[in-house]
């Protein structure tokens with residue numbers, strides 16, 4: 511199979527194909543990318559990758575180490591600028607926005623969870639979870655009250671007063687998920703969110719993350735190399751040699 515279309519359904523209700531390179535953005539998708547290229551020195555991290563996700567959908571991005579999964583996530587989130595190709599979010603072209611607008615959009619609409627929680631070590635877990643709300647302009651009391659509700663939802667309300675260095679890896683990841691979802695993002699970008707956890711903790715974090723995302727209709731771009739993590743998604747996309755393909759197309 512040589513098609514680079516990335517979204518035909520893999521045993522899920524998602525059936526539409528992604529927009530191909532050069533085609534008009536499809537309004538049924540919340541976020542889509544077409545013909546992404548990104549080169550680092552002589553390494554082509556992305557080589558014509560397409561991707562699309564609907565509102566509330568959970569899509570696992572899988573593939574071997576070094577295939578371009580994280581680079582795809584970074585381009586979709588506007589963290590990294592692709593050398594060529596387009597990223598369209600709610601009808602807006604991310605690739606033509608200036609840095610300030612892209613940063614503002616990331617703060618207002620996107621949430622992030624990385625492999626190692628990346629919590630701010632000086633802040634308590636409660637303050638960490640409330641950080642996006644504070645950045646959005648909420649007062650301390652309101653931000654912390656909402657953050658406390660998220661910690662409870664992620665079953666870590668008891669660590670609110672502790673600092674990240676005083677909690678377990680699994681607890682820290684739950685705080686990171688609470689922080690990512692607290693401000694109500696439309697898209698959650700999760701890059702190996704359970705990669706540093708044992709399987710039991712990983713399963714629980716995935717259950718809580720996907721339950722919360724489904725309830726709030728948050729789309730999730732979930733980068734993982736583990737099929738048991740990808741099993742929580744609605745469909746899977748495989749990245750190989752910088753190109754994204756649907757599972758159906760790849761197998």
Ligand SMILES: Nc1ncnc2c1ncn2[C@@H]1O[C@H](COP(=O)(O)OP(=O)(O)OP(=O)(O)O)[C@@H](O)[C@H]1O
Pocket residue numbers: 550551553554555573574575576577578579580581582735
């Ligand atoms: N900032 C960078 N500078 C130089 N090379 C990079 C950079 N980021 C990624 N690469 C290279 O681009 C390719 C794709 O990397 P990427 O991190 O996207 O892959 P990945 O599929 O997420 O890998 P892994 O599963 O190991 O995290 C790799 O060859 C990597 O070494």
